[in-house]
Amino acid sequence: MADTSTPPTEVLITIEDASRRLALSRSKIYQLMAAGELTPIRIGRSCRLLAQEVAELPYRYAADHRV
DSSP, rough: OOOOOSSOOOHHHHHHHHHHHHHHHHHHHHHHHHHHHHOOEEETTEEEEEEEHHHHHHHHHHHHHHO
């Protein structure tokens, strides 16, 4: 019997979800994808992002821009 006491962790999220989580426009998310900052995962015609990669993005930027 499977343990259902803990909810499954999100692995993939939509562009819109990433936009909301990072408080950035969808256009900026697409720019980050084009620049290689976020890796798009294509499943058929759908495009998703790794939730962990989206969550880590602000910390990577903070580390790169410390004075």
